[in-house]
Amino acid sequence: MTAKSPITETKEKWVYVFGPGRTEGGAALSELLGGKGANIAEMANLNLPVPPGFTIITQVCHAFFTRGRELPPSLRPQVADALSAVGEITGMGFGDTQNPLLVSVRSGARASMPGMMDTILNLGLNDLTVNGLSKRAKDERFAYDCYRRFIQMYADVVLGVDHGIFEDILENYKNLNAMSLDTELEADDWRVVIDEYKKAVVENTGEPFPQDTNEQLWRAISAVFGSWQNARARTYRSLYTIPDAWGTAVNIQAMVFGNLGDTSATGVAFTRNPSTGEKEIFGEYLRNAQGEDVVSGVRTPQPLLRSAGHAPGGSVNSLEALMPDTFEQLKGVLEELEKHYGDMQDVEFTIENGKLWMLQTRAGKRTTAAAIKIAADLAVEGIITREEAVSRIDPLALDQLLHPTIAPGATNKVITTGLPASPGAASGLMVFTPEDAVDMASGEVGVILVRKETSPEDIHGMQAAAGILTARGGMTSHAAVVARGMGRPCVTGAGAMRIDMDAKTMRVGSLVFKKGDTITIDGTTGRVFAGAASMRQPELTGSFGILMDWADSIRKLDVRANADTQHDARQARDFGAQGIGLSRTEHMFFDEERIVAMREMILAQDAQGRRQALQKTLPMQRSDFKSLFEVMAGLPVTIRLLDPPLHEFLPHEDRDIKAVARELGVETEKLKIRISELKEFNPMLGFRGCRLGIVYPEIVQMQARAMFEAAVEALKTTGQMVKLEVMVPLVAFRGEFDAVAGEIRKVAASVEAKMGQKIAYEIGTMVELPRAALRAREIAQGEEGAAFFSFGTNDLTQTCLGLSRDDAGPILETYLREGVLTQDPFVSLDEDGVGALIRLAIERGRQANPDLKLGICGEHGGDPRSIALCHAWGLDYVSCSPFRVPVARLAAAQAALKGRSS
Numbered sequence: 001m002t003a004k005s006p007i008t009e010t011k012e013k014w015v016y017v018f019g020p021g022r023t024e025g026g027a028a029l030s031e032l033l034g035g036k037g038a039n040i041a042e043m044a045n046l047n048l049p050v051p052p053g054f055t056i057i058t059q060v061c062h063a064f065f066t067r068g069r070e071l072p073p074s075l076r077p078q079v080a081d082a083l084s085a086v087g088e089i090t091g092m093g094f095g096d097t098q099n100p101l102l103v104s105v106r107s108g109a110r111a112s113m114p115g116m117m118d119t120i121l122n123l124g125l126n127d128l129t130v131n132g133l134s135k136r137a138k139d140e141r142f143a144y145d146c147y148r149r150f151i152q153m154y155a156d157v158v159l160g161v162d163h164g165i166f167e168d169i170l171e172n173y174k175n176l177n178a179m180s181l182d183t184e185l186e187a188d189d190w191r192v193v194i195d196e197y198k199k200a201v202v203e204n205t206g207e208p209f210p211q212d213t214n215e216q217l218w219r220a221i222s223a224v225f226g227s228w229q230n231a232r233a234r235t236y237r238s239l240y241t242i243p244d245a246w247g248t249a250v251n252i253q254a255m256v257f258g259n260l261g262d263t264s265a266t267g268v269a270f271t272r273n274p275s276t277g278e279k280e281i282f283g284e285y286l287r288n289a290q291g292e293d294v295v296s297g298v299r300t301p302q303p304l305l306r307s308a309g310h311a312p313g314g315s316v317n318s319l320e321a322l323m324p325d326t327f328e329q330l331k332g333v334l335e336e337l338e339k340h341y342g343d344m345q346d347v348e349f350t351i352e353n354g355k356l357w358m359l360q361t362r363a364g365k366r367t368t369a370a371a372i373k374i375a376a377d378l379a380v381e382g383i384i385t386r387e388e389a390v391s392r393i394d395p396l397a398l399d400q401l402l403h404p405t406i407a408p409g410a411t412n413k414v415i416t417t418g419l420p421a422s423p424g425a426a427s428g429l430m431v432f433t434p435e436d437a438v439d440m441a442s443g444e445v446g447v448i449l450v451r452k453e454t455s456p457e458d459i460h461g462m463q464a465a466a467g468i469l470t471a472r473g474g475m476t477s478h479a480a481v482v483a484r485g486m487g488r489p490c491v492t493g494a495g496a497m498r499i500d501m502d503a504k505t506m507r508v509g510s511l512v513f514k515k516g517d518t519i520t521i522d523g524t525t526g527r528v529f530a531g532a533a534s535m536r537q538p539e540l541t542g543s544f545g546i547l548m549d550w551a552d553s554i555r556k557l558d559v560r561a562n563a564d565t566q567h568d569a570r571q572a573r574d575f576g577a578q579g580i581g582l583s584r585t586e587h588m589f590f591d592e593e594r595i596v597a598m599r600e601m602i603l604a605q606d607a608q609g610r611r612q613a614l615q616k617t618l619p620m621q622r623s624d625f626k627s628l629f630e631v632m633a634g635l636p637v638t639i640r641l642l643d644p645p646l647h648e649f650l651p652h653e654d655r656d657i658k659a660v661a662r663e664l665g666v667e668t669e670k671l672k673i674r675i676s677e678l679k680e681f682n683p684m685l686g687f688r689g690c691r692l693g694i695v696y697p698e699i700v701q702m703q704a705r706a707m708f709e710a711a712v713e714a715l716k717t718t719g720q721m722v723k724l725e726v727m728v729p730l731v732a733f734r735g736e737f738d739a740v741a742g743e744i745r746k747v748a749a750s751v752e753a754k755m756g757q758k759i760a761y762e763i764g765t766m767v768e769l770p771r772a773a774l775r776a777r778e779i780a781q782g783e784e785g786a787a788f789f790s791f792g793t794n795d796l797t798q799t800c801l802g803l804s805r806d807d808a809g810p811i812l813e814t815y816l817r818e819g820v821l822t823q824d825p826f827v828s829l830d831e832d833g834v835g836a837l838i839r840l841a842i843e844r845g846r847q848a849n850p851d852l853k854l855g856i857c858g859e860h861g862g863d864p865r866s867i868a869l870c871h872a873w874g875l876d877y878v879s880c881s882p883f884r885v886p887v888a889r890l891a892a893a894q895a896a897l898k899g900r901s902s
Contacts (some may be wrong), residue, residue: 004184010114014060015078018044019052019089027341029792036108039361046340048333048358052089053253054082054105058110061247071222079217083252090254095213097397100129102255105220106562107227108145108250108837109110112362115478116236116459118157118227118813119250120220122150123254123289133185142260144190149290154216158223161204169196180362181738194468212461217252224250234310235459239486257358258350259290265351266291267303269330270452271272271338274366274484275524277373277543281305283332285319285472291348291359300493304330329356337361342384343392344374367423368397371544379550386550387897393547395864395891400882401544402575406522407536415519416508418469418494420526421480426489427520427532430513433460434502440516442857443466444493448519450506452499453492454479462486467521469528471497489523540575540886542638548576548886551893556714556876557870561638561889562857564588566627567593572882576889579636579723579889580628581790581879582857585703587643588624599664603674607698614702621703625710628719633718636858638725638790638879639707640766641740642699645683650675683800689730693740700740704747710723712757727790730763736777737786762852766787768795773837777844780852789845790879791838793858795823800834824857829866839873855879871895 016024021892023044031040037055040090055074063072079706083101087093092101102124109755125133125147148170155161174183185193201209207845228234228248237244258266261402267285274282283303289862302317304327313806329448329471330349333356337345342702346364351355362900366374375389384392406425428446430439437449446466454462462468466489470479481492498507506514513519513530520533540548559574560581569580589598594617601613628637649655657675661668680686693700715721730741741763752759764786767773773796780786798805805826815821829835838856845852855877860866862884870878871892879890 011073012059012072014080015054015056015074015087016073017052017054017082018050019086020044022052022085022089025055025219027176030057030110032249033249034110035112035362036106036360037249037251040251040253040359042340042356043337043361046336048336049356050358051254051256052086053243053251054079054086056250056252058247058249058394058485060224061228061249062245066228069222069226071218071225072092076218077676079221083217086252086254088585092254093219094124095129095131095265096133097128100124100132102133103217103252104127104255105217105224105613106251106253107224107248108245108251109228109242110530111240111242112365112367112667113233113236113242114229115455116233118224119231120150120153120157122146123216123220124213125150125152126213128152128211129213137257137260140187141185142257144187144194145185145259146257148190148194151194151201153203155197155209158219159201159205161201164199165200165204167850169193169200175867178396187613197687212793221252222770223252224248226417232457232459232613233440235385235463239459239463246892253359256350256352256359257290258352259288260353262287262324262353263354264288265319265323267301267304267349267351268350269334269347270344270364271334271347272344272370272374274344274364275420276368277366277377281331281379282475287322290678291350298449299444300472300495306539323351326351326356326843327355333358337591339383342378342388352506354658365481365484366391368399368487369544370546371397371422372401376543376546387554389547390551390554390665390890391897392891393890395887398890399487399883400887401538401540401806402527402886405524405536405538406520406529407534410529410533412531412533414518415513415528415530416494416496416509416526418471418491418526419473419475419480420522420524421475421477421490421492421649422483422490423472423524424487425520425522425524425533425535427518427535428466429811430506430515430519431465432499432501432506432515433456434464436515437461438463448521449498450497451479451500453477454482462488464519467491469494469497469519469521471495471499477791483523489526490520490522491526492525494526494633496526503514518875532748544886548889552576553892555889555892557867557895557897558855558890559885560638560855560857560877561882561885561891562879563628563882565624566631568882569628570655573631575882577882577885578877579638580632581636581638581855581861581877582626582727583622583637583639585640585642586648586711588621589649594620595649596663599660600645601699602673602678603664603666607696610696611698611702616696616700618706622705622713625707627726629711629722632722634720634722634724636723638727638764638788639703640729641690641703643689645680645686645688645728646679646692647675647678647680647683650678663780666793678899684804689738690728690740691730693728693743694736697739699742700743701747703753704744706776706879708748708751708759709755711759712751712755715757722758724759725788726763727788728763728765728786729792730768730795731767731779732771732775734775734781734785737765737779738784741784745854753761762787762853763792766790766792766857767838767841769794769795769799769836773841775844776841777848780845780848782848784854785849786845787849788853788855789841791841791854791856791858793829793834793856793860794826795835796837796858797830800837801830817821823865827837829860829869831869835869835873842875853877860890864894867891868895868898871899 016040025041027042094101105120121603130147134140152166156163158894258264258294269283283304287302295446304319305316307322307764326680344364348360375392378384379389428448431447441447448467449465450469470492506513520529558578560579561577562582597616604610650658661671731737767789854875857879859880862880
């Protein structure tokens with residue numbers, strides 16, 4: 001940390017200065033200074049060219065809202081001293097009419113929230129200081145351009161005047177004077193426009209535009225703090241689980257100008273490609289522009305590198321070609337920042353008359369594919385360790401890699417091409433507003449949000465959409481950055497599109513597409529297709545495979561999959577599953593042909609009738625099990641005996657009942673009577689699970705015979721015996737387990753004798769009732785006790801909380817909103833309640849049987865937080881859906897790393 005600035009010291013220190021020789025703080029103080037302020041201070045400490053300024057700390061945000069949106073009085077003298085310090089460094093004076101210091105006022109939360117809060121540039125301009133700026137810059141047109149920008153931005157952010165009003169004024173002025181929309185106005189033109197802007201402020205607020213620069217500053221500070229609670233910021237925090245209590249800092253920094261002519265520019269650069277992870281500078285810039293011009297997407301920027309071919313004339317108009325010396329300086333700064341932070345950086349910079357200024361650096365948002373490659377490459381390069389590489393990847397973000405891309409043979413017509421802003425492909429119904437995206441998106445139908453350009457207000461629609469397509473903007477515009485962070489495919493800058501928001505149509509040449517039409521976007525190539533293109537599954541190789549190998553070498557938990565079909569099992573094994581932790585046999589009965597036999601069994605009047613019906617299902621079950629065992633040869637496979645209530649297999653509507661009666665050759669009324677007999681008020685706590693096997697042991701006998709015979713047949717095919725685990729569901733009493741296990745052992749002995757093959761198998765239970773957890777010692781006791789416990793955390797959560805997962809949505813939504821709960825217990829394990837039962841069952845079960853195998857197979861098995869708990873509790877494995885297997889592998893490794901450090 002460098003020498004302290006001459007800030008007035010009070011009991012509460014609200015302000016930290018940064019600049020040459022006077023920097024306070026650095027990257028380590030991100031909780032206090034916010035990410036932006038901490039990193040600006042860090043760059044200043046590295047002696048990089050940073051415009052001086054100061055940061056008002058995040059605690060002031062808390063004080064601001066606690067005090068009813070009023071700033072603490074002790075802040076004013078500290079800001080005055082800091083502003084004076086900045087003036088000394090720059091040789092300018094805030095409010096000085098001859099040599100005015102202008103500042104930017106920016107938000108800066110601890111976590112990056114791109115575009116979600118407010119920014120004001122050129123603050124300090126008024127009718128007098130604009131003349132001082134004009135004389136200093138020797139450019140009257142520039143000064144008045146800055147003034148009109150300031151009025152528009154300040155009026156929007158602070159005074160609440162819609163920025164569209166100012167856009168209309170400017171467009172009308174150009175139309176009246178027969179100018180094209182791209183015409184750059186002269187100073188006299190800007191004076192006329194500025195007068196119209198001021199009139200608009202009076203008309204919409206009832207007050208004149210403020211000329212007092214101190215009033216401008218304090219109202220701007222309050223507005224930026226206030227933007228912490230705007231709708232888009234709240235939505236973003238909800239999506240990315242950023243706590244409301246963190247608050248934002250406010251950064252006030254001396255302005256540097258990228259709009260001073262062709263030797264000035266502004267831009268955004270990434271030290272590596274945020275879409276692919278390739279080790280190359282990636283970014284864009286605009287000459288003669290200010291920062292909002294790049295990120296707003298209104299103007300299409302040019303690339304930094306000669307070799308970047310995504311923009312027209314990119315090699316000729318690149319920064320590398322037009323400002324080679326400045327480019328080399330920027331390149332050196334980027335290399336230094338990446339090495340210093342040990343991660344890919346996203347930087348904002350301005351070039352003022354050929355001089356480079358660094359405005360911001362932060363860890364760059366990137367696609368998951370890029371994140372994996374960057375982490376693996378940094379480890380290989382020796383910049384970080386393998387453990388750090390593994391710990392950097394969000395396990396849940398791996399979902400981005402597990403979805404289809406456009407198949408090579410797709411023949412869909414290419415409508416247009418834009419910039420490949422965020423990779424991956426998506427098909428969906430076209431929508432033109434974020435509200436329509438939310439309304440029309442569903443689990444089965446995706447939507448593509450089509451916009452001229454996106455803004456932070458669109459965040460809810462972007463989240464709902466399967467993909468995003470914009471007519472304007474570049475690779476670093478709002479749509480691109482947010483889409484990459486969300487893992488949404490995105491194509492930007494598709495300039496051939498003409499969007500009519502009133503008619504809700506998109507026109508490309510003679511082609512017209514309307515709301516509800518299906519299109520496909522490819523964020524990897526920038527192409528847009530008519531209709532739904534055929535897709536292919538991703539191949540998880542390269543850096544992904546390397547990182548997962550590192551994760552596997554670290555983790556202690558095994559990862560299995562919940563799989564009921566051969567396809568699911570093969571997918572799971574391809575994703576690295578070490579077996580099947582749950583195969584739900586009931587899912588094998590719902591096939592149209594099989595459900596007939598199942599209904600015959602349910603309707604049978606006696607055991608003999610049930611056996612005859614079940615005999616029809618035996619070869620089907622055996623075939624299903626054989627296919628699973630062949631895929632999982634040599635690995636453990638847990639087969640759960642029939643679990644759901646029998647009424648789930650029967651029809652309930654009159655029309656369906658009549659059809660089934662005809663199908664089975666029984667009288668409709670008799671079928672209705674049987675359905676009525678099976679009806680339960682609360683079937684999930686009724687005649688299901690092991691209770692079925694005890695009342696109807698012939699069901700257990702058929703299923704056991706199918707799996708044991710399948711194991712022997714699969715052995716002949718693969719040469720490896722599957723490690724069969726038979727799971728008895730819904731056990732509450734040791735007697736229930738013994739009754740069902742006894743039937744299983746008798747069938748095993750019969751099959752072994754018949755087929756002349758010893759079968760390796762174990763019998764265990766799914767712990768999904770509180771009593772089973774409490775009596776775990778008894779259930780696991782002795783040679784014939786349960787050999788394994790698999791915690792069915794879905795039902796265990798329901799029975800522990802007395803809350804039905806199917807009906808809990810409105811309750812949990814209220815609880816989460818009101819702070820009764822901090823997380824959904826059906827998503828992440830309830831550590832104190834359900835977790836207490838699991839820990840008790842582990843302790844008591846292993847007291848009875850030290851070799852007791854333990855795992856979970858509920859949906860929590862794919863949740864990183866729950867996986868961390870399973871690691872801490874000493875479980876042997878977690879089991880999850882096939883597409884969550886990579887997530888679980890990585891989360892288990894991160895849990896092991898966390899355990900090492902704690």
